[in-house]
Amino acid sequence: MNLTERDILRLRRAMATVGTPAFFPAYRRLFRARMPFATFLMFRFDPGKAPMLLDAWLMAKKLPSSALTEYVDNTYAFDPFFQFRDLPRGGGLYRLPEIAPDRFFSSEYYLEYYRKTGLCDEVGLLAPLPSGTRLHLSISRFEEMGPYRRRELQCLKHHAPVLLELLTQHVTLLDPHRSENTPVETPSLAELIRSHAREKLAIGLTKREAQIAALVMQGHSNGSAALTLDIARETSKVHRRNLYRKLAISSQSELFGLLRHLM
Structure with missing residues (x-):
């Protein structure tokens, strides 16, 4: 070296x-x-x-x-x-x-x-x-x-x-x-997901569900998402199940396909 x-x-x-x-x-x-x-x-x-x-x-x-x-x-x-x-x-x-x-x-x-x-x-x-x-x-x-x-x-x-x-x-x-300079803040991926679900899909996602959606799309497991959000792993799993139920999907692939256009 x-x-x-x-x-x-x-x-x-x-x-x-x-x-x-x-x-x-x-x-x-x-x-x-x-x-x-x-x-x-x-x-x-x-x-x-x-x-x-x-x-x-x-x-x-x-x-x-x-x-x-x-x-x-x-x-x-x-x-x-x-x-x-x-x-x-x-x-x-x-x-x-x-x-x-x-x-x-x-x-x-x-x-x-x-x-x-x-x-x-x-x-x-x-x-x-x-x-x-x-x-x-x-x-x-x-x-x-x-x-x-x-x-x-x-x-x-x-x-x-x-x-x-x-x-x-x-x-x-x-x-x-x-x-x-102070940068101009723009919405996070979770915020974009929540707004899109409400305005375009007529689906009300909670703040946590939108955060879980963003983390899953980025490649986090339930456990990793729980650590990131400082919540229990079982709580993360519940939010993910509720998210998938509301969006009528069953996989990360479907979630990505539904929401990737937001980026």
């Missing part, structure tokens, strides 16, 4: 270009020197808003052309990196399975969207700003490339504090005043 002379040169170039258009390719070369990847994406996650794509590098002609657009326009709400809130003050580096809900890999989002992109593994840097904004650097691999190796992950985690600081400084310099 020691830096070579070339690593140090790449790091100096990235540091020298912070806040400029030259930063993103210089930053990407830091990672590329140690591991292959298929996507290298930089996002802002502002509270109550859809993600903002700040910069992107994609392996040529590999990722479906609609995948990134669909993510930014619709499916981001099901992304575990977008949902993750338990960040330490300085941010952190995470692998997708470390932060995904317990049923994420059998969820409709994973099966119908994520897996069809051809991606098999993802790591992400998440860096918080004082305003509540989070910066996200997503680095993914295709199935033919195989998952990240332990040595690669150890290297990333070892150098994560420096990588996070570079990312934070770059985005802050791009727009120094934005991090101080």
Whole structure:
């Protein structure tokens, strides 16, 4: 995990270009020197808003052309990196399975969207700003490339504090005043579900039922949803049964099909 002379040169170039258009390719070369990847994406996650794509590098002609657009326009709400809130003050580096809900890999989002992109593994840097904004650097691999190796992950985690600081400084310099602005709040997925059920389906869902619906769609089991909402597992099961009964459905797949257009 020691830096070579070339690593140090790449790091100096990235540091020298912070806040400029030259930063993103210089930053990407830091990672590329140690591991292959298929996507290298930089996002802002502002509270109550859809993600903002700040910069992107994609392996040529590999990722479906609609995948990134669909993510930014619709499916981001099901992304575990977008949902993750338990960040330490300085941010952190995470692998997708470390932060995904317990049923994420059998969820409709994973099966119908994520897996069809051809991606098999993802790591992400998440860096918080004082305003509540989070910066996200997503680095993914295709199935033919195989998952990240332990040595690669150890290297990333070892150098994560420096990588996070570079990312934070770059985005802050791009727009120094934005991090101080109060974001405009928009409805949560649970609120959208409850409103849609009331206004379009003439069905009255309770606040808890709508919260359970949102969590189930994101890949949470009854137990995981109960922990998230700080309620008993049996209470979570009762809310889910009532939700399915009111919507006249019997599976997560039907729930996703009924409500995915809200995102």
